[in-house]
Amino acid sequence: MAEKEPPKESPKLRNCDAYFEMVQRRKKVPRSLQENLTSAFARIPVSSFPDVPRGKVIEILADTTVGEAVKILSESNIMSAPVRNPDAGNSMNWRDRYLGIIDYSAIVLWVLQSAEIAAAALSATSAAAAGVGAGAVGALGAVALGATGPAAVAGLAVTAVGAALAGGVAADRGIGKDAPTAVNNLGDDFYKVILEEEPFKSTRVRSILKSYRWAPFLPVSTDSSMLSVLLLLSKYRLKNVPVIEQGKPFVKNFITQSAVVGGLKECGGRDWFDCISGQSLSSLGLPFMSKEEVISINPDELILEAFKRMKDNEIGGLPVVDGPQKKVVGNVSIRDIRHLLLQSRLFSNFRQLTVMNFLKMIAATSPDGEKVVKPITCKLNSTLGDVIHSLASNAVHRIYVVEGEEKEVIGVITLRDVISCFIYEPPNHFDDYFGFAVQELLNE
DSSP, X not given: OOOOOOOOOOHHHHHHXXXXXXXXXXXXXXXXXXXXXXXXXXXXXXXXXXOXXXXXXXXXXXXXXXXXXXXXXXXXXXXXXEEEOGGGTXXXXXXXXXXXXXXXXXXXXXXXXXXXXXXXXHHHSOTTTTSXXXXXXXXXXXXXXXXXXXXXXXXXXXXXXXXXXXXXXXXXXXXXXXXXXXXXXXXXXXXHHHHHSTTGGGOBHHHHHHHSOOSOOOOEETTSBHHHHHHHXXXXXXXXXXXXXXXXXXXXXXXXXXXXXXXXXXXXXXXXXXXXHTSBTGGGTOSSSOGGGOOOBOTTSBHHHHHHHHHHHTOSEEEEEETTTTEEEEXXXXXXXXXXHHOHHHHTTTTTOBHHHHHHHHHHTSTTOOSSXXXXXXXXXXXXXXXXXXXXXXXXXXXXEEETTTTEEEEEEEHHHHXXXXXXXXXXXXXXXXXXXXXXXXXX
16 A cells, blocks of 8 residues: 655745744854753643633634624734634534634734725626625525635625615715725725624624634644744744643643743743843844845825735734834734724724824724824844843734834844744654644644
8 A cells, every 4th residue: 555645845834944944043042052942841841831811711602703703802802712613512522623713814804805895896886786686696695505705705795785785875975986985985884784784793703714714723732842832833833822631622721922922031030041032132143034024014005005914924013114214103913903893983994094093093092092102122232031021011922123213124023033042843843743743734
């Protein structure tokens, strides 16, 4: 019998390998210290890591509506949550019980595509053609065919537009003009339709999870090593790692990049930590990108473009830069999408809303009432310890490296970069992972 061929490596995995190889080349940490640290992390069980706040992992059922999922994430002050399959019954297999992880990035993709499809429907048809009849056909067609993802969303979006038009919302308000004008003119009614009325009200997390999946559900067991967790959060670019108990397919803990960096902050004073954290960024090869590789947004560009840029580049935030010197004046995070989804006054004008006006409107609702929340920055002569302290203390996912009086952005340091400074991957570390090669699961 012929042996089963190993799965082909995906471009995403090749990128992970290239990133980690670059990190190992650039950081100037004694090899002996690296080996000792990696060996130490390999001996620390995952069960020793602190539990999530309140001791319970927030889960979202696959049948939860998208609107309700947004509220759960926002009210719980979390970026993501495991999605549980209500159809799993009493299965003790975690692959049956959990369908994936839902986060703001997935919802961003869904909202943006929904809005674009709705805009196209408005500009390409007349009020009569885009009315309830066309909408109903789109929605019923999607349901009848069992379609999910973009196909189903297309039908739902047309229905939403049809409902708004039938109610007189769009009467004499730009039908036949360009798509952006048409969508803007729907105003608050469009927001109401997209999250509060049928059929969008019935759009479930399950539907968008399959087509807008940002990361796989890739757990570790309580007796796994913290080295496995650190590698998944750094080299393999996961934002979070669920923890389960062997033989019990329930998520017991949820370890995030932020939690790990917060834990590192508390290690100040220990020799192994101070040896690395006391080094300057430049001596560690940070930032791990050139100035030309920094993806940014200008204050007068549309906030929609900012979120689209994050989606296209699979990143969680952008520096807002102004002028020819690219002075950093703000930060836009993927998490900020919640302000669009939960505040109708923002959503109703999202196609005309500039990045700076968006930031000002967010700041106006903050307790301290600042005009615009200041971006977190550092300089090349800052130490890694300084960066860890800033990231953990401000609960942010990235810090911008600046130089000169104008504070020109010359690099970005992420939580992933920080974790990568402390470890390397021993040969064949993930060859046996719950009976699978981790590369196989990541390729899925």
